[in-house]
Amino acid sequence: MNNRPKQLKLVADWERLQRIFIRPEDDDCKEILVKYMEQILFGLHDFINKNVGVTEEISLKDLTANFRDTLISPEPEKKLADVISDIISQIAPKAVNVASPYFVGHMTAAIPFFMVHLKAIVAALNQNVIKLETSKVLSVLEKQVLAKIHRLIYGLNESSMTNLTLLSSISESSKTSRLNRTSRLSEDFYNTHVQNADTSLGSFTTGGTTANLTALWVARNLFFKPFKGFEGIEVEGIAQALRAYSLDNAVLLVSKRGHFSLKKSGGVLGIGNKNVIPIDVNAECRLDARKLSETIKCIKKEGRTGIISVVGVAGATETGIIDPLEDIADICQEHKINFHVDAAWGGPVMLSEKYAHKLKGIERADSVTIDGHKQFFMPMTCGMVFFRDPLAMNHIAYHSNYVNRQGSVDLGIKTLEGSREANSLILDSALKIMGTKGYALMIDHGIETARKFADEIKKRELFELITEPELNILTYRMVPSQIRKRLETVDKDEKRELNEKIDQINITLQRKQREAGRSFVSRTRMSYKTGLNGSEQDDEVVVLRSVIMNPMTNIAVLNEVLDEQEKILKSIDWINY
């Protein structure tokens, strides 16, 4: 065994190079390749298990010290075996153990081990779903998986309510999607579209950002659609489009707590990111439907600004809050405005019988974003976007002579991205392995553990809950008892001063906890009504943010996180802040 790796030594030599493409045929070589994979599966795993925390902070200078060489070596430097060992011994310890149950700060966490197998299959097949000629059955599978999730959103499922009007034909759904948004789509509808080469229920994307961008790109093009004498915004550009529609401006209306990809989309799409208008939220951090309605009326009255879309959030990045989707749907229906839901985080909650009702109203959206690498527990990176109208994506169609020819069934015709890996195979397999009930266990665990965590925070004197967990995200902050008592009595200016002191405490606290490497919560800033005694003061304060998606994160773990924070507070000289 000892001199076996020599056979595989990769030097810049034609015969040996070919070997890495033919792949080894004899059993000894196979054995080595399997050993490598074993090393990957369990070497990394053992490391992670031994280091249940997040990995301790090292300075950026130390971290970068060995990553400064910028010349590519002419000759091969390492064998695969050494590359793998180096990754396990040198890279992994300096990466972030996102799989730790104590890593509760971001939307990245442990994934089921089988996801690594599935990703390896996708790489081994190396299909490119941009076109049928390089993917064949994987294009077909992608359409099926998209239809499954589309049906979860828009169709009649076991958990859907009954007694609803059903729509089946394309033209019907296309015509009525604006007017009759309350209808769920029938089984006939899905039979018609699941493998229909002329229609699209949605698309895989590389993440929520490009999913949102795709949805708003479609919405923009739908709003400024072609008419006699105008070829449409996609062809003529925004300046021409505004002239053609006699408008000065076009805007997107978005919850103040919407993801920053929405603002970015406004910039990319040429609308201008200042025209992505934030709509105020209420005390629960939900988009204020009354203010949305007022804003729309005001814009309509003025008459020179087009509203391309209203975006509701289902699972806000900072709070997990779901906007009042039904109210927004009503408003959009009344004013005939496109309605997009960013459910990148919250979408998979529809898999839970217990909590699916929280997303009620999503079935009335024109388009929906859901991430695969978030609560579908897929590996980085996978997003999806869905359209209620199976013809909506025609507004972003591009053809060329060499791929995506007119009339072909190539999936790359109607996507932002070009070449794409067959991520649908991962989601399809995961749905088969887990079932909706398997996913529901994880979703329910997150929501219910977050509630227990909120109760614990409220019980502890040193903590203050900032946002209740509607789903599995909550924000809170640490407030020393002495300051807390004073907060209740002082006036506005003093309150602001005290809040700034509390901010500093929480910034230090979060940093120290991260540096210790045992656990990790993130931090952000939130508007916070501190006017407990009736005033309406709305300060931005620093808050700690917990995202509970790892099934191994339980209330015992979270209590340890709080205990550690209390301990850190004692070590901080906060009085002098």
Add this chain to the structure above:
Amino acid sequence: MNNRPKQLKLVADWERLQRIFIRPEDDDCKEILVKYMEQILFGLHDFINKNVGVTEEISLKDLTANFRDTLISPEPEKKLADVISDIISQIAPKAVNVASPYFVGHMTAAIPFFMVHLKAIVAALNQNVIKLETSKVLSVLEKQVLAKIHRLIYGLNESSMTNLTLLSSISESSKTSRLNRTSRLSEDFYNTHVQNADTSLGSFTTGGTTANLTALWVARNLFFKPFKGFEGIEVEGIAQALRAYSLDNAVLLVSKRGHFSLKKSGGVLGIGNKNVIPIDVNAECRLDARKLSETIKCIKKEGRTGIISVVGVAGATETGIIDPLEDIADICQEHKINFHVDAAWGGPVMLSEKYAHKLKGIERADSVTIDGHKQFFMPMTCGMVFFRDPLAMNHIAYHSNYVNRQGSVDLGIKTLEGSREANSLILDSALKIMGTKGYALMIDHGIETARKFADEIKKRELFELITEPELNILTYRMVPSQIRKRLETVDKDEKRELNEKIDQINITLQRKQREAGRSFVSRTRMSYKTGLNGSEQDDEVVVLRSVIMNPMTNIAVLNEVLDEQEKILKSIDWINY
């Protein structure tokens, strides 16, 4: 062993669900997981080896028959073992064997087997490089790998010419990048920027399309940059930007043979895709520099249209042709216009000592696109974009409170995409395993085999070479001898008729070859000067397209491909077409 899999059976049950996150600790369970991976590595491999062809055509109806169910099962349907077996027995045979040496139709081919291992590592670590807090050393590694490729393009390497002015400091490079494009960047420059948190040499993207989009997004924002009274196009949008700059219109100038993602970028960015102006190519399918120059002068003279960027292609999708980069650089320098090179395909040719000179002039571009999943032989999907000016990407920066805070080193601040997997680990490892010389062997093999193939096509009476292979792509068509002779004598109209007949023959030929499933070439349409006898007739004709990147594709294989085509021709009743 036989009842072991039962333990792993995944049902919707909390205790068992947790197991898939904890990962099995005992050796027996480990053994099973390794067996699965073995199945993936060699089950797929054996299938592919037994079926060296491309997989036979089946009708779309047959293909879709088993992919019509749109309900997600509530209970788990399958165990991982069954999922893997089903993929090997049901999916793989209906996928496309892109790894076959006989698959020479598209830019997707065999990848070294170690890529599957590396992709598995990326999935197992599951880092998200959008921010340091979820990636740490992988963010650092990404900066290093980007610097390595940036240096390959812009820096002094062993293969670069000597006696060039060197630039080192940021401000210097920023100030002079427009004026002094001929300078290669020094080692000092790379030492300054490789791990500089305030500057960016480029970014990983999810493919060439988003790389081009990112480059043109930056170019758009640079062109309409902020000044007193105007906040910039990203903030205010295109209509305002045109007003601020007293222009009616903004355009991109692109080779007629540029990739369709360039036109799409114009549409997405709000410029309007009809403002992506195709510049004619010469007889060799290269952008005609004289026509570019004339077009620019004409636009400048008219005075109401801004030129955002000129895009040159290094390795055109259809022909592999490289535009005259030095001429374009001269013209852009003269007129102070942004210059982008789409080297998605051709970029890695810079790794070849023998052929790097073909890309001369690329070091004068403001930005460059290179794909990882093309000639870096990485698995789907990975693209990259590079900027000569390390401050250029500041024009697309976005911040938020929860990630990418102002002043942080988060890589997600200046990217189109949001969450991203750590693909840099794959490229970094591959560069170490292969060295530039290992890559050069593959690049050189492709170019030299394509030349042999061209010679063979010219030798054979039934074939006509349409475009010479500058790199490893060529186009040709089949022309029955009787028609060929007539083509040389007839007038324009008859020529067109004959060409239409030849088109039909080649369309049928390509389809029949694909359906047989032994080998695959693609087809496209090309402008083709058929005026051999002096006329300047420029017909669009159907051509067959070969891309030779698989090291296992040699001239013997390609001769078989031609033999098969000759045989198919005999079976076609082309006389009556």
